[in-house]
Amino acid sequence: MAYVLVPHLDPDHASLLTEILQRVTTMPVIEAQDQLVVEPDRVYVIAPNRDMAIFHGSLQLSVPNEPRGQRMPIDAFLRSLAEDRQESAVGVILSGTGTDGTLGLRAILGAGGLTLVQDPASARYDGMPSSAVRAGYATHVTAADKMPETLLTGARVLASPAVIPAEPKAESGMRRILMQLRSATGNDFSLYKKSTIGRRIQRRMSQHCIDDTEVYARYLRENPDEVHALFRELLINVTSFFRDTEAFSVLKSEILPQLCQDKPDDYVFRVWVAGCATGEESYSIAILLRELMDASHQNFKVQIYSTDLDEDAIAIARAGFYPPNITQDVTEERLRRFFTKEDSGYRIRKEIREMVVFAIQNVIKDPPFTKLDLLCCRNLMIYLEPELQNRLIPVFNFALRPGGVLFLSPSESIGNHTELFSSLNRKCKFYRARHDTSTAGGIVSTPPVIWSAASGGKAPEDVTRRSTATNLADMTQRVLLQFFAPAAVVTDLKGNTLFVHGETGKYLRPAPGQASLNVIEMAREGLELELRAAIHAAASEGVLTLNRQIQVKTNGGFSTVGLSVRPLPGPDRDKLLLVSFQDIAGPAAKPKRSRAAKPAELGRIQELEHDLAYLKESHQAAIEEQQATNEEIKSTNEELQSTNEELQSTNEELETSKEELQSVNEELITVNSELQRKIEQLASMQNDMKNLLDNINIGIVFLDQHLSIRSFTREAVRIYRLADSDVGRPLADIRPVVAGEDLLVAAQSVLDSLIPYECAMRIDGGTWMLARIQPYRTLENLIDGVVLTFTDITERIKAVANRDALMLAEGIVATLREPLVVLDGALQVITVSAAFYREFQVTPEETLGHKIYELGNHQWDIPALRSLLENILAEAKSFDAYVVEHDFPDIGHRRILLNARRIVGRIGEPQMILLSMEINPS
Structure with missing residues (x-):
């Protein structure tokens, strides 16, 4: 299996969902790309601000046309998945708000696939799961953590053969199942395609963990509710408004204008939609006819008969209420004109609803509607065996008027019955009925549908004979109804017409004013009073x-x-x-002899005529008053309807805003989870950066373009006396510790020229700092200020000074011929001249690194010399020609003239003392 995730993402932000999911699965998680071929054991995530579909196993990405808050990306993808993978499609709906995904599951269920919905009680947001469950499009409702087992079980069913194996036991079990279906529902599925029936029966069996058809047949016998559940499973209730856009476009622009051309106002345009499911296709045709009549200024009557086997689907169609997802199939203009927005969906308006009559009918065995202008049977015959298809096509020809049009789906055709129909549009499958002498008997010679197991062991001749008898009986009934049954109408208790049989124009006619189907208002003169009384008596008593x-x-x-x-x-x-109405022939008038009326009789006749005229006038006045009252009530009702429409319009705007807010809320939740992850990463980086800056002992000051303080490290207070409250203040307001170094001028220069600046500064206490100023660059390589860094280089300065002094001392000593000693601040010998070694007979090992008082056998530990050297070190003095006489153990008595100088280094500390000697032997 391959997994495709379609969450509601913020179209303006990149998604981290791919990275997040990759942490919890070993399967590759990939962000979907256009034309990417889907492979098993991979996870594909939709990209932000993209619509996605699948076509021949490849993902198709496109930029959405709908505004934010009105997109249904899950419905769109699941629909394409159902069309592309058919019975191998699996749809899963998880937590989410709104109703997105409901119609997608409906398409997958109709294609024979598997649908899983998270239990609303376990979902954080139960809008999407609840919508799918209420619509009845979930084969399994379970918690998310229970779905893998269900998914694997369903996948095994999907991967199994679609047809029950041809084993005697399996065939017997299948036959028993179909017989129980026929007994319980009255509908025979034996001539439906075996692959479709077998797959759906297996799916019901898997839900009950049953593998044997015989066992499932017994289970059906013991559980009548399962029979009806299986019946609903076998019915194909997949449809949508204006399904197959191109075909409906041809229907509107080419087919209907031809059929409706020159139709008078009293014409009844008859349409039959066979297999209407939940009514979307019937209402789509009604909307097209309404638009056509408005555009051509025609006002003929439209009667659309919509039939289906599924009682539940018919109930939904009669209600005319559909979920918000229909916005994908119905334009905004049509939604506004032909629908009323309610709390949880759209309801078809009365003017369209009154054009359609819904009824339960089995198109295979029940008599067809006749004298039709248009017969629409789409995506029904594809589920039937060819034998049954060949029997239905002549029935459709019989039902159509001469020149009537048959409308099929792209996957259906008239087969070999080219003598019954001529093609109008091969691509969109429109056919015109032919009614000539060669095809007149086609319907009579077509045998009816006989259930395959009914004949049992009977000979084929018996079956044929019974078929012919049944066909003749049907034909006889139709002829008798046509020529001998009176004209009649079926009404409700108020007299509203529901069905018309025969020609009723002699007794009923459209009433003036607003159109009405009430037979009392349509009754011709002389019939209204008696008809009203008769309907009242029948309805009430x-x-x-x-x-x-x-x-x-x-x-x-x-x-x-x-x-x-x-x-x-x-x-x-x-x-x-x-x-019902029936003409009664009056008796022939016989000639009568005229007789003079008596005066008393004439007076009585005049009195009766006067009373009758008065009663008629009174009755007429009462009727007029009643009509006036009715008009006022209608006017009030229209005002109420107008107010209601305004309220509904306001409610629709609020509902749209609610949908947009729900969508934005989902996007915010997704963005929030991504931002939370980024915040955690930033917090970790900030902790690392803080520890880094605290441990490198470098003073850093970040300045913006106006040389105001952004932030600083604790080492920076050695140069500027900064506090946390100084953030945001100009650095010019802070007085530096070092005087004379104008770092602000240098910082402005770096900001202008982008050339780094560097200098060494000495601060109080003899500490040396290296100041560097560099531009502050953002990740986008934009200059947004400068960075000042201060590094302590005191030890480095000292090392350099000592090195320079040592080199200087060694150079001086090497050029002198007199004894010379170079001492450091602690009076330790740094270096001596060669004359010193020779004169006092000592070695370098005994001399270098030792204090001068310790040289030899402490022969230089002379109190007077010690006092002089310490004074020079402490008071920065020098002395010349100081005479020292001393008896040296190894060389004897010597008289020495000493000259001493202190050399001060750049860092202000005494570094060396030069001690030169002039030796006199006596």
Whole structure:
């Protein structure tokens, strides 16, 4: 397996996530790059400010088009993963805010892959996990530390063969599973593709740790809830708004304008969306038709029949409520125009919702809708075996009007049925229905779907005979309904139309004003009162109205109509009504002899006519008052709706701000973790730097461009009397210890010329310091001040001075012929002349490094000489021609004239005493 991480990163900062993850895994962790081929046992991390997809195993990176706070990078990648890897895709949702990732898991689940979601209770931020769990797109919900075991188990299932092995036991177990599905749900999956069915059954088996199909069949029999769970697993509910953008663009620009051209206002444009899932595709077509009618100023009626096997999916479609992630598929203009923003998503507006009717239907065995202008069946037949596909194509041809259009997915086609359809767009799979004599009987000769195990041991002739009988029965029922069943409508308890059968134009017509589908408001003159009373009686008391004869005004005259209103039987008997209309032929008028009416009769007739006219006027006035009241209520309702829309708009802005804040919060959390790591590194570096500066005993002062103090080390106080409060003050305000050295002038010169400066300074106590001034450079090589360093060089100065003095003394001594002794400050002999060795008969070993009083046998330990030398050292005096007479043990009595001088070094300390001698023998 390869691992791709798509966290919400701050687009303006580099990410340290790659480095952080590399510390806890031996697999290589790589920041994703464009066109990078994905390899197993590697971790790929999305780069900041990039959208990522996968195509043929290579990562595709692009710059996002959406603004911050509206991006859904996880949904985008998981969708591409589902399309690219199909059943080998695995989606994992971990802690995070918002709803990003929910639609991506839906795509992976529909492709047959595996979806894992962190248990919201264990997540630090439960927004994303909770959204995926509520939507029902998680095959496993578990804590993060439990996911590896689940992932490995699921990977073994994904890697296993997609088709159940052709063993008698395995085939028998599969057959038993399909039979239980048919018995429990009424739907037969035997002619679905074996690879798809086998993979999804195996996935359910792995969740229960079952390996044998026979065992799983028994488990289904003992656990009815698992049958329904498996049924939902086998249904393919993957769709999205305007799925396949190019195909919907062709539908809007080419197909629909041709189909809707020159349609009158009373025309009913009929669409069937087979396998509608949760309704996104149906609403997409409704939105396109609404946009087309607005652009062409047409106002015909649109009826979109959307059907699917999945009752749960139909319930979602009827609600018309979708998560915020649809912003990836729906433009901002369409969101504003056709959707209402609510707390946790978007709800389709009423004008679009009323165009679509949702129903549960099995397209394989249930009768199709007929007289369709457009039939949309996308990504349904790809899951069916070719035999079943060949049976459905003629059914679709029968359902379409002549010239109607069949809309398939890019992976589907009409197969060999070219005589039934002509191609309009091969790439986007649009086909026009042909209804000529050669294809008229196609639907009749097509056998219906027969469950593979139903025939058992029966002969093929029996199956064929029963197929033909069933087909004739269906055809007979359709013909009888078409020619003998009365025109009828199915309504709710308020009279709102839900389904129309037959031609109802003689009895119902669009009411003036705002469009309405209520049959009471649409009733023609003479029918409204009786229809209102009949619907009220059926809705409130369950009373049937059967064949009530009413005079209805049609085509300028009155005709007799039989009205019937029945509550529909079945589970929804209290919710639906069947209203039917049937023309009644009046008896032939027989000639009658005229008879003069009596005056009393004429008076009574006039009185009754007067009363009838009064009642009609009163009734009409009451109706007008009621209508006026209704108009006022409608007006008030419109004002409330307007206020509600304003509130919803405000709420939408707040929700958008909330989403942006959530996204920014996630980015801040990521940046904060990275900054925390940097802070720790900086703290460690600062500790190292502090210990380094404290131990090198160098005074350092950092100055900015205005020669103000940035910081300093403790050794710098030997030159400037600095305190911690001086940081930020100009260095010119601090008086240096050394007078005469203008370091500020030198610092300004270095700042201007960038040429380093160096000088030696002597401070109090005889200490020498080396001052250096250099430019302060940033990591970007910018000059941002200067650095002053002060190094103690006293010992070095002393060493140099001693070396120079010694060399000088040795040079002088070597040139003299008289005895000469060079002493240091402690009266130790540094060097002597050769004449001294010769005259006093001593060796260098006995002389050099010894005090003068210790030379020989202490022969120079003369009190007078000691007093003179110590005075010279202490009082800086010299003496000349001082006479010393002394008896030397080895050479005898001598009279010596001494001359002494003190030589002072550069560092101000006595360094040498030169003692010259003139020797007289007597």
